[in-house]
Amino acid sequence: MRPKIKVWIVFGGGAVKFGDGRAELLELIDRLGSLQRAVTQLGMSYRSAWGYLRELEGVAGFALLERHAGRGPEGGTRLTPRGREFLRRYRTFRRGLDEAVQRRFARTVGRA
Amino acid sequence: MRPKIKVWIVFGGGAVKFGDGRAELLELIDRLGSLQRAVTQLGMSYRSAWGYLRELEGVAGFALLERHAGRGPEGGTRLTPRGREFLRRYRTFRRGLDEAVQRRFARTVGRA
Numbered sequence: 001m002r003p004k005i006k007v008w009i010v011f012g013g014g015a016v017k018f019g020d021g022r023a024e025l026l027e028l029i030d031r032l033g034s035l036q037r038a039v040t041q042l043g044m045s046y047r048s049a050w051g052y053l054r055e056l057e058g059v060a061g062f063a064l065l066e067r068h069a070g071r072g073p074e075g076g077t078r079l080t081p082r083g084r085e086f087l088r089r090y091r092t093f094r095r096g097l098d099e100a101v102q103r104r105f106a107r108t109v110g111r112a
Numbered sequence: 113m114r115p116k117i118k119v120w121i122v123f124g125g126g127a128v129k130f131g132d133g134r135a136e137l138l139e140l141i142d143r144l145g146s147l148q149r150a151v152t153q154l155g156m157s158y159r160s161a162w163g164y165l166r167e168l169e170g171v172a173g174f175a176l177l178e179r180h181a182g183r184g185p186e187g188g189t190r191l192t193p194r195g196r197e198f199l200r201r202y203r204t205f206r207r208g209l210d211e212a213v214q215r216r217f218a219r220t221v222g223r224a
Contacts, residue, residue: 001121001122001123001172002121002122003119003120003121003122003205004119004120004121004122004126004129005117005118005119005120006117006118007115007116007117007213008115008116008117009113009114009115009116009217009221010113010114010115010116011113014116017116060113086221089220089221089222090220090221092220092221093115093216093217093220093221097213097216100212100216101119101209104205104209104212105121105205108201108202108204108205109121109198109201109202109204109205110201
């Protein structure tokens with residue numbers, strides 16, 4: 001018997017959600033420098049990822065991604081400084097949350 | 113922007129889940145003294161609720177519900193003492209969890 005949680009950040013009254021899967025998408029786009037390569041690796045549809053990201057930027061009120069010219073390691077689609085900061089804060093929020101829930105569970109439900 | 117969580121207790125390697133909806137079902141059965149009346153009120157199917165509860169008792173390893181003879185206020189289907197204790201502990205675990213997540217969110221993501 002163990003607790004399991006799902007966590008999202010909810011924007012705009014619940015219309016747009018951001019969770020672990022989307023955090024992974026942003027991170028992978030930034031690492032690969034390409035939305036196309038990121039969605040291929042994750043087995044997602046380009047069209048739905050693109051639509052989601054536009055929607056997320058709309059409700060967040062700031063750009064998450066930007067295009068850099070050139071084919072070198074700096075070229076391609078990257079996180080904006082603000083997008084990178086948002087992702088970093090999300091990771092800080094998310095990290096340790098499972099452990100906190102496990103500790104709370106052990107204190108309250110335990111082995112029943 | 114705000115966090116939202118879903119929480120379950122997972123039994124038997126993830127095959128059986130127990131969360132807020134099921135806690136409400138158990139509580140309502142106990143209050144009404146009847147599985148039939150509880151599922152009707154919740155708009156659930158009797159068959160699936162019955163199947164779920166048998167499955168849950170199987171993985172939990174103890175009876176949650178028991179039948180009491182009589183048509184008085186004590187009669188009908190009620191939580192066993194162990195079932196009541198489990199539900200009480202689940203409520204203690206669950207209570208305050210949302211607030212803890214909100215506090216963590218405010219400390220980490222804030223208004224980004």
